[in-house]
Amino acid sequence: MKYATRINSFLRVDSDLKHALEAIGKIDGVDFVDLNYPEHFSDYSVKEVKDMLSANSLRCNAINLRFRGKYLHGEFGNIDRRIAEDAITLSKEGTDVCRQLGGSQVIIWLGFDGFDYSFQIDYNEYWDRIIHAFKSICAYSKMPVSIEYKPYEERVHAFIDSFGTTMTILNEVNADNLGVTLDFCHMLMKKENPALATAYLAKRGKLFNLHLNDGEGSTDDGLMVGTVNLWKTIEVMYYLKKYGFDGAVYFDTFPKREKAVEECEANVRMCRLIEKMIDNYGLDNIASAIEKQDGTAAANLMIDLIAAAN
Ligand SMILES: [Mn+2]
Known part of the structure; x- marks a missing residue:
């Protein structure tokens, strides 16, 4: 498995x-980074960033769009058409930068598209603006574009809040280069099962990126991988391997009090141990246990996986 980390x-x-x-x-163990556009290009040009990446044997995994300032009231869904068009233009620029850096995709998280109050937005008009934006961006570039959904934060209710909403948008936009970035904490916040979305998207080639982290489920805690919901993390990793996910898994964790290098190394250690568990026990043996569709068989599989870690 390839790994990327948060700059x-x-x-x-x-x-x-x-x-x-x-x-x-x-x-x-970390060979990839994701860069935020335009945030990470304020002090260095794209060319300079590209040179710094190669000097440190790093590759660009993805460009993450970051909308700030005037986008407070919404990005693609902003009621001011000029601001909504600027958000589309910024996203298109992001695909150009991604191509120049040799990255594999652009990730769009719409932190300000949404609402705080009932009766605040017209859902169908808002929906159409978001569909228009993704159609326009996907048509502009053949670069893969993925939607990272999150149920809330910055808004009380994000517009693209869930696996279901994201899939409905994907189906309506109907572009080969539009996929999904799953974020483990975001799924926990929505009380979703991370393995279900992972299995569905990975099987269909629509899982463009996976953000691993952990949390208690209420907010985007960004705790180190596997430290709270270890079994759910192992189940996600199983489906990545089962369907041959070949992207870089990104550590979207927030070391607020920890040393960044040590924190990142702990993420690598945890992921490598999980990989060892799965590889030692075997994908076929795990599949056989799942086929039984039985709670006790699942519990015994977990006990067997612990034993297989040694
Ligand atoms: Mn994320």
């Missing part, structure tokens, strides 16, 4: 992108 974890104590990439480049 902002490293920028927290030292805001120089160059130093962050140098630190990440030294971490064993």
